[in-house]
Amino acid sequence: MRGPIFIISTCALAAPVAVSWAATPTSAQVQIVDERGMPVRDAVVELDPNAGWRGPIRFAWKPAMAQKNIAFVPGTLIVPKGASVAFPNLDTVRHSVYSFSKAARFEIDLYGRDQTRSQTFANTGTVALGCNIHDQMRGYVRVVDTPFAGKTDQNGMVQLTGMTPGAYQLTVWHPRARTPGGELKRSLAVGARGSQHKFELSLR
Incomplete structure (x- = not known):
């Protein structure tokens, strides 16, 4: 089985330097491709x-x-740690929300149209969500x-902006990786x- 490969453009090979938050903000453009490009x-x-973020x-x-x-929209949502996420039901049928993920284990009971739970x-980490009534969700x-x-x-x-020059830990996540x-x-x-930067990610 072929593992993940990563390709970094030559402009990304500068030696790492310590993060200084007083420096002028800069940006990083990242492209993710699969094995076929x-x-x-x-x-x-x-x-x-x-250096951490405070x-x-x-x-x-x-x-x-x-x-x-009968779907979660958007399919993937990014939130900061400690955020409260709203789950409005815009369908005519009832839904629940549950997760067995390590990052969050919870269950929200069935609720109806135009109702919201949080x-x-x-x-x-990653929290995988499902609905007890609709297995395809x-x-x-x-x-x-x-x-x-x-x-x-x-x-x-994706274009990430507002960071200062320095050393970072990059994480790429995808449910099919x-x-x-x-x-x-x-x-x-x-x-x-x-x-x-350009990275190749092996997908299922």
Whole structure:
């Protein structure tokens, strides 16, 4: 079985330096492709500064995952550690929400149309969601402890901004990845002028 391979563009090979939060913010562009070189959509890409992150974490999207057309929407939601996620039911049928994941084990009983239930996620990691009534429903909440996180688009690309030059831990997660926990981890350096990176991820 072929394992995950990673390819880093030459502009990403600068020697790591200590993170200095007084430096001018920069950015990192990451592309995820599969073994055939095809873009991987909805992969979660995270950059954790080696020096740690102590500030607030806010994302542009709302911490909410709807139940619509017998599906979780969006299928994967990124939230900061400690966030309370709303689960509005937009269908005409009742739904429940449950998870047996290590990061969060819980069960929300059946509730109806235009009703909302919430759940707080106190631990980082991946939370796989299901509905007791509709077995085909699958959703994922990815709980992170960094503000530098996002999902890849249809071209397998994500642009992370606002970090300062320095050394980071990169984590790529996808539910179909052939890696322990669906994660691929690498050390990564972000330069003062930004950097571009390309990773190949083996998928099931």
